[in-house]
Amino acid sequence: MDRLKIGIIFGGSSEEHPISVKSAREVARNLDLEKYEPFWIGITRSGAWKLCDDPDAQWENRRCQPAVVSPDRSVHGLLVLEQEHYKMIRLDVVFPVLYGRLGEDGAVQGLLELSGIPYVGCDVQSSALCMDKSLAYIVARTAGIATPNYWVVAANEKIDPDRLPYPVFVKPARSGSSFGVSKVSCTEELPGAMETARQYDS
Ligand SMILES: Nc1ncnc2c1ncn2[C@@H]1O[C@H](COP(=O)(O)OP(=O)(O)OP(=O)(O)O)[C@@H](O)[C@H]1O
Ligand SMILES: [Mg+2]
Structure with missing residues (x-):
């Protein structure tokens, strides 16, 4: 059986960048490679997206290619820049291993909604709500949760x-x-x- 192609997005431009890289390494350690074919998509602190081999501490200094998740549903995956041409890689699922603003607040989830690719974790609405503690408190309290x-x-x-x-x-x-x-x-x-x-x- 073909392995599921999984895009794992990590890093990001928030202060939680190093925590995300650490989490991605845990994903790498535990991912069942008989079931999944991973595509590691690292976002640098300055916001550049790169397809790389591994989410280790040196990922940015190793061989990386500029790559983005396309919002175009016919692509359903990555556009990878290779010798001045874009190569398409169809993904079955995306796992955003990101924290903080632009990673956990619905921004990336919005891109994934546009892309049509199923993804792991909260949707746009709950991501946006839970990223902001002042809003999450209101909703939790209104639902009768001790706050x-x-x-x-x-x-x-x-x-x-x-x-x-x-x-x-x-x-x-x-x-x-x-x-x-x-x-x-x-x-x-x-x-x-x-x-x-x-x-x-x-
Ligand atoms: N009201 C509180 N009472 C006791 N301890 C608290 C309280 N708020 C925060 N803390 C302590 O501070 C830590 C960090 O707070 P909190 O979990 O709210 O923020 P965060 O970790 O920055 O956000 P997130 O959990 O969303 O990543 C908690 O794990 C806890 O140890
Ligand atoms: Mg906490």
Whole structure:
């Protein structure tokens, strides 16, 4: 039986790039090569897409070819640049092993919807909702799921430190893997924690 051609997208331009490369390596270690033929699609930090042999730490420095998932349903896969020509590779399924903005927030999922290729994980709507903690809290709470009290602090908004019941956790609404997350035990620690969180979201 032919193996399923699986496109595995990893890397990405968010701060969670290294976590994604690590996850892709775990996928590589555990993928059943009798069932699946993998196509490793790495996205560099600057957002370039490349087809490479392996998601190891040196993937960007090895032989890579520019490649993109086409939104054109008749392609149903990759367009790979080879000697100034595009080669088409039909994929059966795509596994986005991406985190953070433009990877986990519905952007890549939107491209995959356009492409018509079945993909692993959440759809556009749930990806967009779950990437933003301020929205996910509203939905979870409305559904009756126990949710900690939270305050959303908009860009340029100042929060009165005496308003909060310490300890509190300060975190960017749209990041992950604990980037920019701080436990704040008293009013004095709040400004520094806010500044740290704002490095990853406004
Ligand atoms: N309300 C809370 N109470 C106790 N611990 C918390 C709370 N919020 C965050 N933490 C701690 O901080 C860590 C990171 O927070 P959280 O999981 O919300 O953000 P993240 O890991 O950056 O996002 P994601 O899980 O979506 O990747 C948690 O694993 C937990 O250890
Ligand atoms: Mg977490």
